[in-house]
Amino acid sequence: xxxxxxxxxxxxxxxxxxxxxxxxxxxxxxxxxxxxxxxxxxxxxxxxxxxxxxxxxxxxxxxxxxxxxxxxxxxxxxxxxxxxxxxxxxxxxxxxxxxxxxxxxxxxxxxxxxxxxxxxxxxxxxxxxxxxxxxxxxxxxxxxxxxxxxxxxxxxxxxxxxxxxxxxxxxxxxxxxxxxxxxxxxxxxxxxxxxxxxxxxxxxxxxxxxxxxxxxxxxxxxxxxxxxxxxxxxxxxxxxxxxxxxxxxxxxxxxxxxxxxxxxxxxxxxxxxxxxxxxxxxxxxxxxxxxxxxxxxxxxxxxxxxxxx
Amino acid sequence: xxxxxxxxxxxxxxxxxxxxxxxxxxxxxxxxxxxxxxxxxxxxxxxxxxxxxxxxxxxxxxxxxxxxxxxxxxxxxxxxxxxxxxxxxxxxxxxxxxxxxxxxxxxxxxxxxxxxxxxxxxxxxxxxxxxxxxxxxxxxxxxxxxxxxxxxxxxxxxxxxxxxxxxxxxxxxxxxxxxxxxxxxxxxxxxxxxxxxxxxxxxxxxxxxxxxxxxxxxxxxxxxxxxxxxxxxxxxxxxxxxxxxxxxxxxxxxxxxxxxxxxxxxxxxxxxxxxxxxxxxxxxxxxxxxxxxxxxxxxxxxxxxxxxxxxxxxxxxxxxxxxxxxxxxxxxxxxxxxx
Numbered sequence: 001x002x003x004x005x006x007x008x009x010x011x012x013x014x015x016x017x018x019x020x021x022x023x024x025x026x027x028x029x030x031x032x033x034x035x036x037x038x039x040x041x042x043x044x045x046x047x048x049x050x051x052x053x054x055x056x057x058x059x060x061x062x063x064x065x066x067x068x069x070x071x072x073x074x075x076x077x078x079x080x081x082x083x084x085x086x087x088x089x090x091x092x093x094x095x096x097x098x099x100x101x102x103x104x105x106x107x108x109x110x111x112x113x114x115x116x117x118x119x120x121x122x123x124x125x126x127x128x129x130x131x132x133x134x135x136x137x138x139x140x141x142x143x144x145x146x147x148x149x150x151x152x153x154x155x156x157x158x159x160x161x162x163x164x165x166x167x168x169x170x171x172x173x174x175x176x177x178x179x180x181x182x183x184x185x186x187x188x189x190x191x192x193x194x195x196x197x198x199x200x201x202x203x204x205x206x207x208x209x210x211x212x213x214x215x216x217x218x219x220x221x222x223x224x225x226x227x228x229x230x231x232x233x234x235x236x237x238x239x240x241x242x243x244x245x246x247x248x249x250x251x252x253x254x255x256x257x258x259x260x261x262x263x264x265x266x267x268x269x270x271x272x273x274x275x276x277x278x279x280x281x282x283x284x285x286x287x288x289x290x291x292x293x294x295x296x297x298x299x300x301x302x303x304x305x306x307x308x309x
Numbered sequence: 310x311x312x313x314x315x316x317x318x319x320x321x322x323x324x325x326x327x328x329x330x331x332x333x334x335x336x337x338x339x340x341x342x343x344x345x346x347x348x349x350x351x352x353x354x355x356x357x358x359x360x361x362x363x364x365x366x367x368x369x370x371x372x373x374x375x376x377x378x379x380x381x382x383x384x385x386x387x388x389x390x391x392x393x394x395x396x397x398x399x400x401x402x403x404x405x406x407x408x409x410x411x412x413x414x415x416x417x418x419x420x421x422x423x424x425x426x427x428x429x430x431x432x433x434x435x436x437x438x439x440x441x442x443x444x445x446x447x448x449x450x451x452x453x454x455x456x457x458x459x460x461x462x463x464x465x466x467x468x469x470x471x472x473x474x475x476x477x478x479x480x481x482x483x484x485x486x487x488x489x490x491x492x493x494x495x496x497x498x499x500x501x502x503x504x505x506x507x508x509x510x511x512x513x514x515x516x517x518x519x520x521x522x523x524x525x526x527x528x529x530x531x532x533x534x535x536x537x538x539x540x541x542x543x544x545x546x547x548x549x550x551x552x553x554x555x556x557x558x559x560x561x562x563x564x565x566x567x568x569x570x571x572x573x574x575x576x577x578x579x580x581x582x583x584x585x586x587x588x589x590x591x592x593x594x595x596x597x598x599x600x601x602x603x604x605x606x607x608x609x610x611x612x613x614x615x616x617x618x619x620x621x622x623x624x625x626x627x628x629x630x631x632x633x634x635x636x637x638x639x640x641x642x643x644x645x646x647x648x
Contacts, residue, residue, distance in 0.1 A: 201426065202421060202423065202426040202427045203426065203427055203428055203429040203430070205382060205384075205421065205427070206421060206427045206428065206429070206437075206489070206492075207429070208382055208413070209380065209382060209413055209414060209418075209419040209421075209493075210413065210414035210440060210441050210444065210492065211409075211410045211411065211412065211413035211414035211415055211441070211444050211445060212410070212414075212440065212444060213407075213410055216444075220432075220440075221429055221432075224431045224432075225429070225430065225431055228431075298431065299430075299431060300430070300431060300476040300478070301430060301476070301478045
């Protein structure tokens with residue numbers, strides 16, 4: 001187990017190195033930050049002072065080595081704009097992002113699994129078709145479009161909920177619903193197909209032949225088996241959730257790290273963008289590692305140590 | 310020949326006994342895209358306490374479906390359309406689902422064909438066996454565990470302590486079937502239904518499982534219904550036999566009578582197709598043709614197309630049972646001679 005995790009961590013470090021290098025290159029290839037900081041016609045001398053201060057007068061390769069060295073020492077650079085460490089800027093925005101993402105994730109998993117399982121049990125009925133139609137519709141729709149429709153209806157038409165901001169719990173409802181509808185739609189679909197697969201298995205008949213009541217067959221025999229493929233899918237969805245929240249935070253002016261990222265990309269604030277990407281990549285890697293461990297726990301046939309058949 | 314006279318002249322012990330399970334006129338229909346198809350047609354069966362009824366027939370003859378119908382465990386699309394299933398004086402078909410749940414795994418246990426897929430892969434063997442006990446016996450966790458260990462030992466699984474905590478994938482086919490049997494007999498049922506219990510297993514293991522079943526039957530004083538397509542299994546383990554063909558029972562007899570003197574031409578065909586240890590043959594005598602699928606079931610004799618003895622009487626009308634003796638009957642217009 002320890003060995004397995006060690007290998008995983010080494011691989012993760014390698015993945016992170018690739019992500020960090022790619023972002024570093026792409027950012028520098030996309031243009032000079034100097035023009036988003038200074039207006040045209042600023043004297044060359046001033047620009048040179050700025051360049052020297054931030055080390056962007058050096059060659060790309062030198063900058064890259066300095067950057068890597070800094071990261072290893074826990075220094076993620078400083079924002080061009082407010083001169084604060086990028087780490088402080090991003091971390092200050094994290095609670096809001098975690099609040100939105102966490103709420104969405106928990107609600108989507110619970111709702112998706114319950115609706116999917118329910119649809120599978122009511123296969124072919126009105127309920128099944130209704131839930132599946134809604135699921136497909138919700139995850140086929142672009143999230144910014146869904147967001148605008150919800151704002152139009154609940155904020156502008158009914159005037160129940162605020163359009164933007166993050167002051168009260170009411171502000172959380174619309175962005176979390178937008179993100180959650182898409183996420184729970186795909187989770188519901190996967191849960192349904194996993195459940196249908198499991199309900200056909202011979203061991204479900206064994207459970208019936210034992211005299212287990214219906215709820216017990218489902219809760220103790222079917223769901224633990226259906227959870228195995230579902231958990232994998234939910235793990236992958238986490239990466240999607242982060243990507244989706246960047247868009248949604250912008251639409252709803254939610255003051256999270258995702259919105260900071262969008263603004264920083266616009267002005268080529270290298271340090272902030274690099275740190276944000278690094279954090280997203282780490283989150284996805286950690287989520288996948290957790291899924292792997294959980295997988296071994298849910299399915300006794302799979303041994304994470306790899307020493308069993 | 311007078312049937313009533315015959316019965317009086319042969320008052321053997323097993324008729325005096327009321328049967329533990331009596332199936333009368335059971336029909337099962339499956340809904341298919343081509344409309345409803347009757348796969349089990351007016352089946353009668355009788356099992357007395359302490360005896361083994363062998364239910365034999367080719368695959369598709371309706372033997373498993375009959376038993377699933379008795380247990381009311383038919384998959385969606387299948388339903389019992391007529392008949393009675395009398396068990397301990399009650400018609401199981403009139404029971405509520407809750408009453409059936411209380412009965413399944415408690416008074417009637419069931420063992421299935423392929424033990425490797427009939428056990429839940431994410432639950433330990435111990436958990437799955439003790440579940441029966443917790444459901445029907447209301448035992449404490451510790452008591453259920455203790456009893457499960459005893460059961461593992463009873464069905465011949467070595468090292469019950471270790472095996473209790475293991476998962477089905479760590480069990481061999483034979484061991485899995487032993488675990489399935491332990492699960493089915495956990496609550497000491499009156500009746501055990503074993504649906505092809507040895508078909509998925511190696512030949513050497515088959516004999517062990519059959520022996521285990523007959524030992525347990527004696528020890529727990531159960532009745533056993535043994536579903537199989539293998540007459541070798543029947544010869545080894547059954548007391549009485551019902552031969553099924555195309556959804557109907559065609560012959561019933563005690564095992565000795567059946568092997569000595571089969572009355573239905575289908576039964577004879579089955580016996581002739583067995584490999585013999587005392588004679589060397591170049592080819593086995595297979596019955597010509599194949600059994601009809603349910604959509605081709607006719608009202609008249611369904612064996613007619615493969616039978617060398619049919620006449621005009623065999624068409625159109627269902628062959629009625631000819632009660633040859635108290636324990637034997639045959640549904641054929643031209644049965645073979647009693648010898």
